[in-house]
Amino acid sequence: MHLICFSIIVLTNLTLGCFTISSKLHLFNKLDGTYDCVTPSEMTRIPGFQFTYQKQDNCKLYPKEKVAIALNLFYLYWYAEFGDRADAVLKNLNNLIIEYRVEKMSFKNGYRLNGEFVAEGTAIGLAHGKGLIQVYAPEGMEMYETSFVHELVHVSINASSGRNDGDPDHEGDKYPGWTSRHTQLIVEVNEALQSILELKHGSKDQEQTDSR
Numbered sequence: 001m002h003l004i005c006f007s008i009i010v011l012t013n014l015t016l017g018c019f020t021i022s023s024k025l026h027l028f029n030k031l032d033g034t035y036d037c038v039t040p041s042e043m044t045r046i047p048g049f050q051f052t053y054q055k056q057d058n059c060k061l062y063p064k065e066k067v068a069i070a071l072n073l074f075y076l077y078w079y080a081e082f083g084d085r086a087d088a089v090l091k092n093l094n095n096l097i098i099e100y101r102v103e104k105m106s107f108k109n110g111y112r113l114n115g116e117f118v119a120e121g122t123a124i125g126l127a128h129g130k131g132l133i134q135v136y137a138p139e140g141m142e143m144y145e146t147s148f149v150h151e152l153v154h155v156s157i158n159a160s161s162g163r164n165d166g167d168p169d170h171e172g173d174k175y176p177g178w179t180s181r182h183t184q185l186i187v188e189v190n191e192a193l194q195s196i197l198e199l200k201h202g203s204k205d206q207e208q209t210d211s212r
């Protein structure tokens with residue numbers, strides 16, 4: 001009986017071990033290579049999303065798993081708060097290009113969060129239509145510190161409103177769509193994302209301590 005239990009434990013550990021190794025080798029990623037950046041400027045896929053890609057000129061991307069977590073979290077919060085008639089927001093998150101920039105981006109005719117018009121300025125993020133977001137992400141900046149979630153709100157307003165604008169003036173009253181609830185949602189999603197990512201770091205630190 002003990003031997004059987006022992007065998008089961010060994011087998012379980014071996015199986016789990018294989019899973020761990022497989023995930024490190026990306027054996028579950030269909031072996032098509034589209035999830036990993038090899039050549040600078042190429043677009044790589046986000047797991048769990050149909051046509052969602054990320055790119056950065058030097059392959060300095062956030063890990064695809066982190067991006068997938070962030071997109072899922074965003075959708076959970078969005079759905080809970082605003083719903084998603086006809087799945088327009090979800091479909092759009094499955095058709096998105098995320099581009100990271102190491103330099104801030106210049107823009108013309110933009111708006112601050114309070115709706116104030118800015119003729120010319122420098123942005124830490126831009127949303128183009130509903131299919132492309134550009135996020136200023138210099139080395140060392142965590143995802144939840146960037147404008148990633150903010151830009152997701154723009155493209156999601158665009159996708160769900162059918163007006164083909166993402167409410168560029170935010171809480172201003174020139175364009176409809178963005179409310180203080182949207183601003184609050186960004187804070188909540190970023191806080192949740194930070195907690196999840198720090199939890200992961202926490203367990204890693206623990207493992208390192210144990211192995212010493």
Ligand SMILES: [Zn+2]
Pocket residue numbers: 150154168170
């Ligand atoms: Zn904005």
